[in-house]
Amino acid sequence: MRFADVVAAGIAGAATFQNAIANPTERGVHRSIPFDQLIQGEVLGLREEFREDFSSSRQLSPWPSCLNPRDEPISLSGLDPIVRNCRLGMLQTDHESADRGPMQCFTAASPEGTSGACRAQDRFRADCVLDRLHSAYEAACEERSRMAHDPLPSWNDCAAKSTIIDFVARVTRAGGPDYVRPAERIATFDNDGTLWCEQPMQVQFFFGLARLEQFAMQVPDLRQRQPFKAFLEHDIRTIRKLGKAGFFEVAATTHAGMTEEDFDRHARNWLASTPHPQLGRPFTELTYRPQKELLSFLRVNGFKAFIVSSGDIDLIRAFAEEIYGVPREQVIGSSVKSRFEVRDERVVLAKLAAIHNFVDQEVKPQNIALHIGRRPIFAFGNSDADLPMLRYARTGPGPRLALLIHHDDADREFAYDRRFKVSPLSKALDKAGDYGITIVSMKRDWRIVFDDGFPPVEAPLAPEAGAPLDKPTRRLPEIH
Structure with a gap:
């Protein structure tokens, strides 16, 4: 899987699931970054902020069309603030150094790397980011599969x-x-x-x-x-x-x-x-x-x-x-x-x-x-x-x-x-x-108490157990 795909999928999964479950705040009210807010608002804002990067030769391949309907590539320098805002607990990169930009921190981990060799510390940081996002992506896929077959996904099995x-x-x-x-x-x-x-x-x-x-x-x-x-x-x-x-x-x-x-x-x-x-x-x-x-x-x-x-x-x-x-x-x-x-x-x-x-x-x-x-x-x-x-x-x-x-x-x-x-x-x-x-x-x-950025509730029918139900239409929850 390409780094760009991992990041794109990881942001969606991490912002909605991992962050909500792993970071309870005061009195246990979970906080998370709603996927649509993160992508629709912040990414579009970053596109404007990093507009000059689109004309640069240092670009990632295009994001998946669901995240980038205009099929415009986005640079690593634009991607980095999004990754940090997911609050996944990865090690922070050094953005204050005058001779190093945020793009360099990802070079070793990205097959689309655009510069030469990175220091070992940069490579370690980049690998941490990639590993965390990849784990979040896999967790999101597992969660989606579970919810698709569960009429009450916010309830524990009880x-x-x-x-x-x-x-x-x-x-x-x-x-x-x-x-x-x-x-x-x-x-x-x-x-x-x-x-x-x-x-x-x-x-x-x-x-x-x-x-x-x-x-x-x-x-x-x-x-x-x-x-x-x-x-x-x-x-x-x-x-x-x-x-x-x-x-x-x-x-x-x-x-x-x-x-x-x-x-x-x-x-x-x-x-x-x-x-x-x-x-x-x-x-x-x-x-x-x-x-x-x-x-x-x-x-x-x-x-x-x-x-x-x-x-x-x-x-x-x-x-x-x-x-x-x-x-x-x-x-x-x-x-x-x-x-x-x-x-x-x-x-x-x-x-x-x-x-x-x-x-x-x-x-x-x-x-x-x-x-x-x-x-x-x-x-x-x-x-x-x-x-x-x-x-x-x-x-x-x-x-x-x-x-x-x-x-x-x-x-x-x-x-x-x-x-x-x-x-x-x-x-x-x-x-x-x-x-x-x-x-x-x-x-x-109850596995979850409040919404906290999760997708809108959409429940399926009860599992079939023998004779067909009188209303066979099945509507599954969508995890964006």
């Missing part, structure tokens, strides 16, 4: 994963004893702590607080009234006593008067501009990749997935379709009362400062029955508040599966259960075995 895949295969096997027709393949997922991070508080808390601080500037006496006083003073002890219903009540008050469209714009802008207070990333980047793979896996197997959450229904609707692939009409959440109004000859629904429906605990299955009209055969949650929904799904007739994620990974996310006062996991954890609920360990069962 009992929970096998249970999910087997369940989907059984209920989609036409003519099989456990076959479930597509109309009845209903799946329900909690959101906070099940599909995205809910620590140190649910996203609803930070969303409402941001609006409350703006609102308090216009109505100063709010700072002396509870529960607003506790929120504005960040009195966590009092806030936790108020619970999730308290969060929602504050948010409802501060968003009163907004129309559906106004609220949607406000929510989208806030989500796009507000980082998580501890992890420093947008909240929508703290969604769980294994769960998004699971949603996609269910979807392509004829399931209709719903989000059933105590969070604000319109806040979730602002991002659910883009991030989870769950359309707005398949979101069930807490809501406020609204008033029919005509503004400028246009009918609108204006939000009121009064709770209409708080979807938590036993209210979850009640709303599932009300809005879906079918008992789910698959349900996933993470706390005691989800236990009624999990039992509702699990105790129906026919094949059924209920799962509970246990946050036990302090290195990559947060470890918590019984002591999280706002939404504890205690009774559900103790009674899971009795109720036939499958426990999923984030630490043990």
Whole structure:
């Protein structure tokens, strides 16, 4: 394999896989360089920066067409910064020496070498770079092969994963004893702590607080009234006593008067501009990749997935379709009362400062029955508040599966259960075995937690096991 090909393939594999797996940062949130960003942005920028190199006789042969659609060769001096930015841990070359350029450091390792003999140190450095990139390339090829045959590649090989895949295969096997027709393949997922991070508080808390601080500037006496006083003073002890219903009540008050469209714009802008207070990333980047793979896996197997959450229904609707692939009409959440109004000859629904429906605990299955009209055969949650929904799904007739994620990974996310006062996991954890609920360990069962530059989620169908599936189309994840 030519050096140019190794580097090109190595960058793609290393930036996406090796760097993400080998270099965990604070609290275990993996950082990596997204392939498209690295190639589309940085390489094009380097082409401009090293434009003079294209006319030089010192050139590599053209890059593969997928990386270089114009089939223009790129020089080693342009390639070197890209290699260094991959952060693979290779030895650094000496770029400060006045009599030596970066191109010389690669000469001994490249069959397209353009200068004479290099010093042994340069040759050693060049060989290190080549070896690391070649290893990354092989790792990327192995990863691609594994993912192409794995419907849930971000899950480790574990009992929970096998249970999910087997369940989907059984209920989609036409003519099989456990076959479930597509109309009845209903799946329900909690959101906070099940599909995205809910620590140190649910996203609803930070969303409402941001609006409350703006609102308090216009109505100063709010700072002396509870529960607003506790929120504005960040009195966590009092806030936790108020619970999730308290969060929602504050948010409802501060968003009163907004129309559906106004609220949607406000929510989208806030989500796009507000980082998580501890992890420093947008909240929508703290969604769980294994769960998004699971949603996609269910979807392509004829399931209709719903989000059933105590969070604000319109806040979730602002991002659910883009991030989870769950359309707005398949979101069930807490809501406020609204008033029919005509503004400028246009009918609108204006939000009121009064709770209409708080979807938590036993209210979850009640709303599932009300809005879906079918008992789910698959349900996933993470706390005691989800236990009624999990039992509702699990105790129906026919094949059924209920799962509970246990946050036990302090290195990559947060470890918590019984002591999280706002939404504890205690009774559900103790009674899971009795109720036939499958426990999923984030630490043990998830190979990856967040996306961190990995390609978009695209899941295949369940493996065939005997009779053909009723939907034979197979879609595999693409690793660029």
